[in-house]
Amino acid sequence: MSNASPGAPLDTSNDPTGDQTGRFVIQPNGRPRPLSPHLQVWRFHATMTGSILNRMAAGALSVGSVVFVAWLAAAAFGPEAYATFSGLMASPIGLLIWFGVTLAAAYHLTAGVRHLIWDAGSSLSPKAATSLTWLSLWGALVIAVGFWGILFATGKVTL
Numbered sequence: 001m002s003n004a005s006p007g008a009p010l011d012t013s014n015d016p017t018g019d020q021t022g023r024f025v026i027q028p029n030g031r032p033r034p035l036s037p038h039l040q041v042w043r044f045h046a047t048m049t050g051s052i053l054n055r056m057a058a059g060a061l062s063v064g065s066v067v068f069v070a071w072l073a074a075a076a077f078g079p080e081a082y083a084t085f086s087g088l089m090a091s092p093i094g095l096l097i098w099f100g101v102t103l104a105a106a107y108h109l110t111a112g113v114r115h116l117i118w119d120a121g122s123s124l125s126p127k128a129a130t131s132l133t134w135l136s137l138w139g140a141l142v143i144a145v146g147f148w149g150i151l152f153a154t155g156k157v158t159l
Helices: 046-076 079-089 092-117 125-152
Strands: 024-026 032-034
Touching: 024 079, 046 079, 046 092, 046 125, 079 092
Parallel strands: none
Antiparallel strands: 024 032
16 A cells, blocks of 8 residues: 555655666676665775774784884894894885884784774764864874984884
8 A cells, every 4th residue: 555645656765677877787697776875975084094094004014014024034034034024124115014014013003992982872973073083183193203313213113
């Protein structure tokens, strides 16, 4: 039974038969399903950036863990292997790799804190979520630059 008033045309906007808008897709079993609206509806915003960067940071940390294991392997293979690895990682490119790993770790940390805050039910409004996302991004940068600034200032790392 329809709720439409008598004589009113039926709403066929969600009827997949004869769809020419591309809003429906046919599944392998032949049933039509609506196309996900995210590509047409969502606009890019800060929390999406934060989510994407958090996933990229996790990937960078995975690569960093391989470099860390290579460092352990170099130490296990003896002084020559360790000196070669240390020389490579002390080069400007090696230091850039370590800075990237540090930045990824700092961002993964700050994004994790951001998610803990959200999990507690706080800062869930769009404005607060955006502010917290920017805070986690800038906070990670401050942590990484501060850490490396201390390393250079104390002479632990030189170019």
